[in-house]
Each structure stands twice: as structure tokens, then as C-alpha cells.
Amino acid sequence: MSTAAPTVSLPTDVVRSPATRTGQLQQFWGLFARELIKTFRNPWVIVITLVQPFMWLAFFGGMMSELPTAELDTFLLHAPPGTSYLSFLLPGVLATGMMSIGMFGSMSTIQDKRFGFMKRILITPTSKATVYLAKALGAAMRGLVQIPVMIVAALAFGVQLHGDPLGWLAWIVGLVLLGLGFAAFFLAITASSTDWQTPGVISNFITMPLMFASGAMFPTAIYPSWMRAIADVNPVGYSAALSRDVMTFNQFTVTDLTYLGYLAIFAAAMVLIGTLVASRYLRVE
Template sequence: MSFSQFQGLFVREVKRIYRNPLVIATTIAQPFIWLAFFGSSLALAPSQFLEEYFHTTSYIEFLLPGVLSTSMLSIGMFASMSSVQDKRFGYMKRILITPTTKSTVFLSKVFGATMRGLVQIPVMVAASIAFGVRFHIPPAGWVEWILALFLLGLGFSGLFLGMTVSSTDWQTPGVISNFITMPLMFSSTALFPSTGFPVWMRDISMVNPVTFSASLGRSIVTTGTDPNLMYLAYLAIFAALTLSLGSLAARKWLKVE
């Protein structure tokens, strides 16, 4: 893979995102709505209940790492939609007749989609402060939390795009996203602790990458302590696996009819 080719395609993906104010607004609004409406649903819950069940007196404090994690889960759909758009408008065909490898095209879209998800972090942190959350996080903690979200975004962008790499149908990314996103979101600890899950759902939660990202962020936000670095290792393995399999899928099935 040529780095200059990857850089050019990656910059194009980023520019496509940040030149469209509506895309940025939508990207930010979705997790903000979750935080504002879903987070406020337990605003009047007794503090004793919150401490016993969520281990914090603020449900929004508990929810913030989970909302950011589920947002990184869903951004993979946009990598798939970008690929479909490029195929339908002829751009992909022009790229594939150059020496640029299919893996380079795949990786540029994955990293571009992940950057789209990262723009949510400062906005959501600011919103949570407005809702009363107070952060006591050392600089290393911020780096570890952002890295965890970055790896989660890479992993799911690679997964989504790898599953839809041969598609030219606008509807396919949305169908795949709905099929994967909802079960993974609700079987993770993004919204609720796993202590209230049935056994079969708890088993899924224990291997769900969203759980690892949400738990790592939550340990930093709610306690200010160093996270379990095994969570980062798990997310790194998940990202490496999906990127490798997605690159193989792109080399085999990425084409323009």
C-alpha cells in the first residue's frame, strides 16, 4: 500500500465530511439527543438507587461513555454508504483503474469514517458538563479513552464496510447497520450495567466490544482511575481482525460493474 495514495483518499473522505454542515450537525445531534432525553429519564431517580445500580449519583455521567461508544458503533454505516456512492457515480471506477490497491481504498474509507465519529467527543463532553458532569481526568486518561473510541470506530467501520464491500444498493448499508447495531448496543453495558441482564445476554456482553469501550471510558469518568489496559488490548485485537478481514474482502470483491 502506498502511503501517498492512502493519504490522498483519506483526505478526500475527511473533506467530504467537514464540507457538509448537515452531516456534521447530524453526527453531533444523534448522541446529544441520547444524552439529553435518555440521560434525563432518570434525573429524578433516588440517589440511593443510582449509587447501588449505576455506582454513581448521575446517570448522565454513567451514560456518556456508553453513548460515545454506541456512536462509534454506528459510524461504520457511513463508510459503506460512501463506498456505494462512489460506485454509483463512477468515482470508484476511476480509482480502480489506477495503481491504487483495493485495500488502500478500503482503509481510507474506514479511517475517514472513524474520524467522523471522533468529532463527537468534544461536543459531547461539553454537553455533559452543561448537564452537571464534572471531570477529574488526568491527561493520560483522556488519551486512553479517545484511543479506545478510535479503535472501536476502526473495528466497526472495517466490519460494516467489509460486509457491504460488493454492494451497489443504497439500502444495504442501512439494513446491515440496523441488523447489527441494535443487538450490540442493548447487549452491552453502554446503557445499563450487566447485573440486570439475563445470563445469555450477559455472556454476549462479556465479548461485546462496545462493553469494553464503555467500561474503559466509565472507569475514567466516574472514578478518575486508570482503566484496565486489557480493554485497550481487546479493542486493538478487534480492530486489527476486522481491518484484516475487511481488506481481504475488498481485494476479492470490491469492484465496479
């Protein structure tokens, strides 16, 4: 085994950005890029993220599409006659998919804690809030992977998509906000956890009720009143309604902007609360 050559001279001219917002942005970018690199370098992460919503379309959508057209039109209520169930379901599935991505953000944080990498990060002048925000946004970005594939899949299933560019932009921004909100929520409640199982348990607990009480799968008009009350505040439903208006019904209106506003408030509130929680409770081990 060779030893180091102490004769190598080292330049001592590294330059440090000041501890200002620019410096924090540099730290944020480092951590955020790490999240993206790690996501896209792991083919299984991509495959599973993609397959999950696709299976909804294939199995659930496939079954529901077999209903007689007349019954489907009654069932879908306010939709224009002849609307396929798949085109109704697609926006809902995309919104629902954003709920579980928070779980992945949480799991990657717990992995960093257990393997000690969180220590490596926090031994540098990086604040816990920066770590938290990079994880939350990294998770939200992972959720976007499913969008292009879902659209291709929907087209392959014969769904006709509409909408103008502005509507589509609003819809995608809405999905990012939804994903960010849920990622921020998950990361906040698992900030002090080091248990692999916690994120999965929480995900199972909240996904089912929030999925059904959202209007993502079925029109809220058929809900009992207590479920409709949940749907009225459930951000998943707002995202589904926004994207359905744009893609399925081709009607992007002021109402949709209020949906977008609601999602923005949801994401901002979760990020704000989460940042405060993480600054205090994000533990190294």
C-alpha cells in the same frame, strides 16, 4: 465556444514515486484526505453526527436522572454513591455512537460506486486494499467529531468529569479503535454491494442488540446470563467500561489497559479480514 490553443507547451517533468510503500501511502493519504474534506464540507453530516448522541443524553439521560438518588445508587451498583446517571451514560453513548459511523463509511463507498468515482480511483494504480483502508479510517475519524461536543454537552448538563491525561488518551484511542473496527466490518460486508439500503439495514440489525448487550446504558450486573455472555465479547462494552473508569470513576488501571488491548485486537482483526475481503470483492459496479 473557444477552442484550445495547441501552442501552449507543457512541461513533461512530472515525477512518479516508485510503486513502493511510500507510493501506497501517498495514494492512501489522497483518499483519506478526500474523505475528511467531504465530511467536513457537508454541514448536515456534522450536525446529524453531533445531534444523535446529544439526544441520548437529553432524552434518555434526562429521564433516568429523575430517579430518586437512593434507587439510582442501587441501580448503578458498583459506582460510588452519588454518581449521576448522565455521567454513567455519557461514555456509553460515545461508544454506541461509534457503531453507526461504519454505516456512513459504507454509504460513501456505495455512492462512489454508483456515481462511477470508484472507477476513476481503480483506473489509477491504486489497490483495492488502499481504497478500503482509507474509507475505514476516514469513517473512524468522522466518529471522533462527536467527542468534544458530547463533553461540552455533558458539562452543560452538570456532569463532573475526571481522569488523568494518560487515561483520556487511552479512552480516545479506544474509541478510534472501536470506530475503526466497526467501519472495517461494515465496509467488508458491503464490499460487493451497490445498494443504498444495505448499510442502513445492517446498522439497524446490529446496533440495538449490541447497544443493550454492552453495558453502555445499564450495568451488566443486572443482565440475564445470556446477555452477559454477549456483553463479555462485545467491544462496545469494553470501550464504555474503559471510558467510564477514566471519566466517571477516575480510576485508570491495568484492567483498562486490557480493555484497550481487546479493542486493538478487535480493530486489527476486522481490518485484516476486511482488507482480504475488499481486495477480492470490492466491485466497481
